[in-house]
Amino acid sequence: SLEQLKRHDPSVEVADKPTQTLFVGNSSVMCGVSLEELEEIFTVYDGNCQFIVYPNKRTYSFVQFSSVEQSQKACDELNGYISPVLKTSHLPFVIAYIDNLPQESTAPEFRPKDLEIIDDFVNEETEQAILDVIYSNPKAQSMKHRAVVHYGHAFDYGSNAAFKPTDPIPDLFDKLIDRFIQEGYIKERPDQITANIYKPGDGIPSHYDTHSAFENEIISLSLCSDVVMDFKDGANSATIAPVLLKGRSLCIIKGESRYRWKHGIVNRNNDVDPRSNRVVARKLRVSLTFRKIRTQPCQCSYKEFCDWDREGEMCIPSTANAALKL
Numbered sequence: 440s441l442e443q444l445k446r447h448d449p450s451v452e453v454a455d456k457p458t459q460t461l462f463v464g465n466s467s468v469m470c471g472v473s474l475e476e477l478e479e480i481f482t483v484y485d486g487n488c489q490f491i492v493y494p495n496k497r498t499y500s501f502v503q504f505s506s507v508e509q510s511q512k513a514c515d516e517l518n519g520y521i522s523p524v525l526k527t528s529h530l531p532f533v534i535a536y537i538d539n540l541p542q543e544s545t546a547p548e549f550r551p552k553d554l555e556i557i558d559d560f561v562n563e564e565t566e567q568a569i570l571d572v573i574y575s576n577p578k579a580q581s582m583k584h585r586a587v588v589h590y591g592h593a594f595d596y597g598s599n600a601a602f603k604p605t606d607p608i609p610d611l612f613d614k615l616i617d618r619f620i621q622e623g624y625i626k627e628r629p630d631q632i633t634a635n636i637y638k639p640g641d642g643i644p645s646h647y648d649t650h651s652a653f654e655n656e657i658i659s660l661s662l663c664s665d666v667v668m669d670f671k672d673g674a675n676s677a678t679i680a681p682v683l684l685k686g687r688s689l690c691i692i693k694g695e696s697r698y699r700w701k702h703g704i705v706n707r708n709n710d711v712d713p714r715s716n717r718v719v720a721r722k723l724r725v726s727l728t729f730r731k732i733r734t735q736p737c738q739c740s741y742k743e744f745c746d747w748d749r750e751g752e753m754c755i756p757s758t759a760n761a762a763l764k765l
């Protein structure tokens with residue numbers, strides 16, 4: 440295992456005395472060890488230890504403890520040990536103290552074309568003000584699974600084909616829209632806003648925002664928690680770009696990233712930051728998605744992914760419904 444460390448991460452120095460950070464060989468999903476198992480085994484020594492993992496890329500992980508005493512106890516007790524917590528793996532952990540973690544990649548992250556992420560778009564005060572507006576709506580207050588509140592327009596089950604006006608767009612959200620336009624992120628004014636409230640563990644299935652239902656530019660403002668959104672290439676579903684959406688960031692999905700790539704959030708309690716490989720625990724997350732309802736057939740240049748066939752009638756109500764996931 441240490442041989443593999445030298446080969447893949449030569450910048451990591453193995454220490455000759457105890458440090459706060461452990462290299463743990465035979466500890467990844469490639470060896471049949473789940474993140475949940477790893478957490479169960481190592482948090483016994485430090486409830487706040489941090490995990491750096493490489494699912495499907497490395498056979499090892501790193502665990503960073505709050506103190507040397509904690510890492511020493513974990514190392515003494517777990518090195519060479521096959522924990523009974525492990526359901527699938529029968530390989531002993533190979534543990535070593537290390538002086539430094541692998542350097543974070545400085546290469547640009549792999550992202551769909553035309554996707555834009557703006558960190559720190561709102562400050563904490565504005566974040567709280569937005570949450571207050573959302574939670575003043577009774578629909579947002581009790582929930583078992585992902586809860587959804589619409590502003591401006593909502594899908595009309597009655598006619599099953601159109602949007603109907605619903606709660607008006609709050610002034611604060613209108614001010615955000617002014618900023619999107621002034622700062623050049625979008626050109627057209629959205630008229631439909633959806634607030635999604637996700638408990639830790641909740642996600643949203645991979646989907647296209649239906650071409651025929653909404654105009655090109657779609658904005659999602661993330662609040663409260665970081666989360667990884669997976670973009671899947673519609674032309675090749677094995678191509679997945681995981682993108683970290685930080686709390687208070689803006690994600691602008693347009694062009695190729697909107698018409699050709701699907702987006703979704705996996706149901707799970709943790710994410711792996713694609714840049715640092717750190718495990719990030721999810722908290723309750725609220726997002727606001729801003730869209731403009733389309734009134735003319737979609738004329739995008741991604742015809743193979745479009746529900747408008749350019750020849751006949753093709754605005755399928757059920758897909759407009761799916762777009763809003765009501």
Ligand code: AKG
Pocket residue numbers: 633635643648659660661702726728762
């Ligand atoms: C949607 O409402 O269509 C979403 O994909 C929500 C995205 C998000 O939660 O950021």
